[in-house]
Amino acid sequence: MSEKSSFDIQQIIEQVRAIVTQPVSYFQSMPKTGGFGDPVVFVAVMGAVAGVIAALFALFGSAGGLLVGVFGALIFGPLMAVLGAFIGAAVLYVIWKLMGSTEDYEVAFRCQAALAALYPVSALLGIVPYIGSIVTIAWGAWLLVEASVAVHGRQRKTAQIVFGVLAVLFIFTSLGSERASREMEARMEAMGGQFEDLEDLSPEEAGRKMGEFLKGLEEGAQTDRDQ
Structure with missing residues (x-):
């Protein structure tokens, strides 16, 4: 990355290629x-690219979903990516300090920014249930190990233990969240289907169907609480 801040798409592409294909060399030479x-x-561009990919996937859904995806790609994607990078860098700064690193917050942020190269990959892998989360988190942990060694001068074994444990925790958390999200999406789709059926029913039948639906929803919620 150059000393003067500028938008150079070719430089960004080269940076992504270096991070993905030659992470050891990248971190060894990282300013x-x-x-x-x-x-x-760099983080903002990667957030925008990931948002565009999500918008393209939404193209196979409704037009409204596509519009939301495009809006997110152009506005919320970069903003959330940059905000997340600053927060993530703060967490990494503390972790590396506890590991004995003498580097400052800017170095931690530059290492965190390098992880943004995985945002488009994560968006692509998001179409594969569960596997995408596992691959992205494991890949990110590997990059952090390399950054710990090349940038912060930490022992590889120590870095592998620290970020390996964190990766496992994040994987289990991510899988649980993704499962809950998919279950909720399935329930919402079922709800939409039942509401469509109500249009062809008489008021009495529609009321009975609605009562059955609410009862089933209540029983489902009770089952979740019991589990």
């Missing part, structure tokens, strides 16, 4: 100073 400008631009 530790130069300000936050270039890392922030």
Whole structure:
């Protein structure tokens, strides 16, 4: 990344290629100073690309879903990516400090920014249930191990233990969240189907169907609480 902040798409592409294909060399030669400008631009672009990919997948759904995806890609994607990078860098800064690193927050942010190269990959793998989350988290943990060794001068074994344990925790949390999200989506689709059926029923039949639906929803919620 250059000392002067600028938007250079070719430079960003080369940076992504280096992070994905040659992470060891990338972290060994990564500048530790130069300000936050270039890392922030890189993260924002990766967030926008990931959002565009999500929007393209939404194309196979409704037009409204596509519009939401495009809006998210252009506005919320970069904003959330940059905000997440600053928060993630703060967490990594503390972790590396506990591991004995003497590097400052800017170095932690630059390492965190490098992980943004995985955002488009994560968006692509998101179409594969569960596997996408596992691959993305494991890949990110591997990059953090390499950053710990090459940038922060930490022992590889120590870094593998620290980020390996964190990766396992994140994987289990992510899988649980994804499962809950998919179950909720299935329930909402079922709800939509039942509401469509109500249009062809008489008021009495529609009322009975609605009562059955609400009862089933209540029983489902009770089952979830019992589990």
